[in-house]
Amino acid sequence: METETKFYGKMTERDSDHFKDDIRSKKSLTRQMTLALLANFSNIAPGMSIGFSAVAIPALKHFNNEQISWFASIASLATPLGCIVSGPIADRFGRRAAMAVVNITTFIGWIIIASAFYLKNHQYSILLMGRFMTGLSSGLCGTPAAIYMAEVASSDMRSVFTTWVSLFYAIGIFIVYLLGLILKDDWNMISLIAAGFAVLGMLFLKLLIPESPSWLASKRRYEEAKINICQLHGTKVYTCDVREELETLIVPGSCIKPEKLQSSPLSHQISKKMKMLMTEKFFRPYILVITFFFFQQFSGIFVIMFYAVDIVKQAKVRLDAYVTIVLIALVRFLSMILLSFFSKHVGRRTLSLISGSGITITMLALGSYTLSIQQGLISDELIPNISFIPLVLLILYFFISTMGFYPIPFALVSEVYPRKIRGTAAGLSTAMNFLFNFIIVKLHPTMVQGIQMSGVFYVYGVMAFVGTLFVLIWLPETRGKSLDEIQSSFITRKKTNDIEEKEQQIA
Numbered sequence: 001m002e003t004e005t006k007f008y009g010k011m012t013e014r015d016s017d018h019f020k021d022d023i024r025s026k027k028s029l030t031r032q033m034t035l036a037l038l039a040n041f042s043n044i045a046p047g048m049s050i051g052f053s054a055v056a057i058p059a060l061k062h063f064n065n066e067q068i069s070w071f072a073s074i075a076s077l078a079t080p081l082g083c084i085v086s087g088p089i090a091d092r093f094g095r096r097a098a099m100a101v102v103n104i105t106t107f108i109g110w111i112i113i114a115s116a117f118y119l120k121n122h123q124y125s126i127l128l129m130g131r132f133m134t135g136l137s138s139g140l141c142g143t144p145a146a147i148y149m150a151e152v153a154s155s156d157m158r159s160v161f162t163t164w165v166s167l168f169y170a171i172g173i174f175i176v177y178l179l180g181l182i183l184k185d186d187w188n189m190i191s192l193i194a195a196g197f198a199v200l201g202m203l204f205l206k207l208l209i210p211e212s213p214s215w216l217a218s219k220r221r222y223e224e225a226k227i228n229i230c231q232l233h234g235t236k237v238y239t240c241d242v243r244e245e246l247e248t249l250i251v252p253g254s255c256i257k258p259e260k261l262q263s264s265p266l267s268h269q270i271s272k273k274m275k276m277l278m279t280e281k282f283f284r285p286y287i288l289v290i291t292f293f294f295f296q297q298f299s300g301i302f303v304i305m306f307y308a309v310d311i312v313k314q315a316k317v318r319l320d321a322y323v324t325i326v327l328i329a330l331v332r333f334l335s336m337i338l339l340s341f342f343s344k345h346v347g348r349r350t351l352s353l354i355s356g357s358g359i360t361i362t363m364l365a366l367g368s369y370t371l372s373i374q375q376g377l378i379s380d381e382l383i384p385n386i387s388f389i390p391l392v393l394l395i396l397y398f399f400i401s402t403m404g405f406y407p408i409p410f411a412l413v414s415e416v417y418p419r420k421i422r423g424t425a426a427g428l429s430t431a432m433n434f435l436f437n438f439i440i441v442k443l444h445p446t447m448v449q450g451i452q453m454s455g456v457f458y459v460y461g462v463m464a465f466v467g468t469l470f471v472l473i474w475l476p477e478t479r480g481k482s483l484d485e486i487q488s489s490f491i492t493r494k495k496t497n498d499i500e501e502k503e504q505q506i507a
Contacts, residue, residue, distance in 0.1 A: 031232060032153050036161045038208050039145045040168040042099050042201035045106040046141045047172020048194045049075055049134035052113075054308035054325060055180025056187040065445055067124060072306050073442040074128050075135025079434030082139020087427025090144050091420075095151075095212045096205060098144035098423070102137055103202040109133030110195035117188035130191075139434055141165075143426040146414035150422075151214035152232055159343045159479050162414045166407030167336040172197075173305060174329035180309075181322040218419060282425055285416035288474060292352075292409040293433035295467025299359050300460035301401050303440045314453040315366060315394060316373055318387035328398050335402040347479040348408050349471065355404020356468030362397040363461030366390060371454035405467065409433070415478050415486050 053072040063071065082105075090098035113130030116123045142165060149161040175197075179190045210232065216225035297303075304311055308325040317324050342351065369390055372378045378386070410430070417425035447456050478486045 028154070028232075029157065032157055032161065035152060035209065035232075036149055036164050038204045039099065039148050040164045041204050042102050042106075042198075043141045043145060043165055043168040044172040044175065045110065045194045045197040045201065046102065046134065046138040047169035048176040048190075048197070049106075049109070049131070049138055049172075050169065050302065050305050051173040051176040051180075051308065051325075051329070052134070052187070052190065052194075053131075053306050054310075055176060055190065055322070057307070058309055059185035059187055063124065069442055069445045071124075071127060071131060072444075073438055075131045075138065076302075076306075076434050076438035076441050078132040078135030079139035079437065080431035082136040083142060083427045083429075083431035083434060084139075085427070086140045086143040086430075087422075087424035089140075090147060090215075090423035090427075094215055095144050095148040096209060098140070099148070099205050099209070100202065102141040102144065103198045103205065105133060105140055106137035107195050107198035107202075109135075109137055110191045110198065114188050114191035114195065117191075134194075135434075139430065142410060142430045143413070143423060146410060147422055147426060148212050150414040151212045155481075156344070158415075159348070159411070160340050162411040163336070163339055163343055163407045165410050166402075167333075167340065170329070170333045170336045170402065174326070174333045177308070177322070177325045177329040181326050184322075214419065281418050282421060285412075286425065286429060289409060289412055289416065289429045290432040291470060292412065292467070292475065293429070294436055295356075295463060295470060296405050296409050297433065297436035297440050298460070299356075299401070299405060299464035299467055300363065300440075300456075301359075301406050302437050303444050304397075306441050307444055311453070312394070314448070315370060315390040316383060316387060317391045317394070318384060319391060324391065324394075328394060331395050332398045332402045335399045336407065339403055339407060342403070343411075343479070347477045348404075348411065349475050349477045351404040352408050352471040352475060353404075353468060355400050355406075355408075356464050356471055358400030358403075359397060359405060359464035360461050360468060362393050362400065363457050363464060366393045366397070367454045367457030367461060369393070370452075370457060374452060374454055405464070412478065 053075070057068055057072065060068065060071065086098055086101075089101055109130050109132075111130075112133060113127060116126035116130060119126055145168075146162050146165045149164065150158055153161045176190060176194070179193060183189050210228045211224070213225040213228045213232070216222070216228060308328070309321045312321045312324045319327075339351070369378075373383065413426045413429045414422070444456070447459070451459075476486075
């Protein structure tokens, strides 16, 4: 019997089906990109807090060096607390709830900082309070958006969208540097603008972002998960694609009633979480991630952002320091956009190796340049003619670090942990990162005083070199793999069955 083929004008029925699939695919991609933009918008205002100290410190010269170091670093001290709390909030109350907490905390922090401008008698203590709150929000914001996009993005686009947390951090840093150039010492107005971004983030979250179907399914709220999957697919019809995606999310033992699950005591849920955190599925990727974070921080990637204006001056760049940091932030932003496209075609491991090598070369070169000036090997007459060298090296440093060492550890956090503990594990990982950040930011003025800026550049270069060796030997490739495949790669075959049995007992 011959198969009948219907024609629609010059288009066959088969062509029509392909055309519809293509349209559906494009709609899905557009929807994913829109969600990535909206979910990560909440990271702009916390990102601004990273660069805020750089533009505010020149206007706070009435503070001594110790006070300045605390003003710069206290945000990093608060960030680990936000990281630790963020994961459990995201796991227990949902990804949207965690993002809402980010916006509320950020808004409060920036308003406190703005109020310090008018309360001169208590300005320092109020600034520290505000910086602490914005630092807390920086910790809160890292986990929810990354996990959300890892769960709602298609596997072929996940590697792109999970790097957008760092992209929107970069946007926040660029905005605050640009405002520093335009407004100069008016850090009060900069704070109010940052608070405005938090308000916008809350509006986007409330009106336009659905809850993660993966999280809903983990709570056995399957009907809501089905509705949200339909919304993410851009359809109101329960299609085969929607059914298949929902089936992959269904938790074994789904006969348990949702109300029984919700009534489970908090202490029991915490106990289950702690037992799961003792398994190899958590511990092995955790060691890998925090080691990568260690090398990220101690190769200078964040500390240079915190002290950008002063570091640009110490590197003997002749261009206006504010213009320079805006240029650097713009380069970082553009390189993050490039990374979004490269990460789909080039593996995370390859990008990290290139990035680590580039950081090593640029930091050692900057160290040699500043040391040559300190020792008089470069005459004062020659310095103006070659002042482009440190500028080029700094731009290259920020470009190459943003292609690997800066965003990839954050992206790994959203991929390497099992779903049941993903939020908590991600929070613990980023908490360690910002603990490292606090240490290096607090030590920076002391290091400059002790070994001068050239020595600091050398330290960052050596740490980047060791970090590159770490990537070469231990970092696995995750591009193109499903989340289950990535997590399974950390477990030896012999132990897989034992661990699964243990997890079923815990559940």
